[in-house]
Amino acid sequence: MRIMNISVDYYAHNNSLRESSTGFKMSLCIITMIISVISPTPLIPAIVAVLMTLTILFVADIPASYYLRFAAVPAGFGLLTLVLMTLFFGVNPAATIMGLRVYSDGLQTGLLVFSRIMGGFSCLAFLALTTPVNEIFHELGRLGVPPALTEIALLMYRSIFVFIEEASVMYHAQDTRxxxxxxxxxxxxxxxxxxxxxxxxxxxxxxxxxxxxxRCYTGSMPSLRKQSMGFRGMAMIILFDGLLVTGLLFTSGVWL
Structure with a gap:
């Protein structure tokens, strides 16, 4: 747990998209995730998961071995949901495997839920692995979130590492004895x-x-990076998410 948390923070500060606008990355993440979640078929969420994963691996240069471990937990829950829905939720049995009925409508629902989980997770993983948390909170403050709320959230996030470090030190001290x-x-x-x-x-x-x-803390932690999205970033979001929305409209009746 300690290694995983510190690695997330480490890669957020050390990746190829570190200098990109925080507003651009947040907008891309939120809009793409919404498109993935509202999709009535698993095709668009699956495309989102693949594209965002490729962006994380080859554009942000996050190591594949780490990302696979990072995505293993949501993928495991998604697969478990898929299996349970296929075997126990449905009204149209399609086959029997080892004495268990497989429902075609349950399989479709399970595929949809699994694709939405992976599509939404890949969007959140893109933001978490390319943007430091303090910059995300700073951007939320610019969007109108009360400063007190963002500061409390940031202090809570930093306290997590203090908690983990203390637990690790105490555990290793006990283990050596x-x-x-x-x-x-x-x-x-x-x-x-x-x-x-x-x-x-x-x-x-x-x-x-x-x-x-x-160090003169007065209740606020200002961010030194104040990059705007710019026309180029806005155009990229419109083009990327526009293509996804177009695909959503044309594939509303297509199932994997």
Whole structure:
């Protein structure tokens, strides 16, 4: 968990689209995700998933091995949903496999849900892996979200890393002292970790806050990057999402 979270933040600051406009990336993500979610067939969400994945891998230069691990959890839930809907939700049985009925309408619904999950996830993954969180919150502030809400959200996000770091340090300290050498010791060590983690995290949070105050923190964290989307970015979004909407209209009755 610690490696995954730090990797997301690391790649958000170190990718080939890092200098692109935050407004452009957010607009592309949100509009494309909406198109993917409202699609009545799985074709357009599948195309979105493929195109956004290719963009993440070959345009943003995110390593394929990391992205596959990053996408494994939603893909697993999507496949589980597909299987359950195919076997247990439907009224038109199409075949029997190992004593289980396969429903054709359940299969269609499962494919639609799975494609929407992967299409929406690929859009969110594109934003998460190419844009730092503080820039996303700054852009939300420009869109009219109350500053207090964005600042609280940003502080909560940063506190997550303090929490994870404290848990990791305590776990490794217990592990080097054979705290997890047996079942009984494991339960005891886990209880001690859970009991002390809140206090340690609270103290670390206070230390971080005092450090911020000593650096003239006044309740806001301004972003140094204020790039506008520009005409080129707007034209790319209109062209890309316009083609998707056109495909949505012409493939409303097409199923994979």
């Amino acid at each position: 054979l705290g997890y050498s047996g079942l009984r010791n494991s339960y005891r060590s886990l209880g001690l970790l859970a009991g002390n983690l809140f206090i340690r995290s609270w103290l670390r949070g206070e230390t971080v806050y005092r450090s911020m105050e000593s």
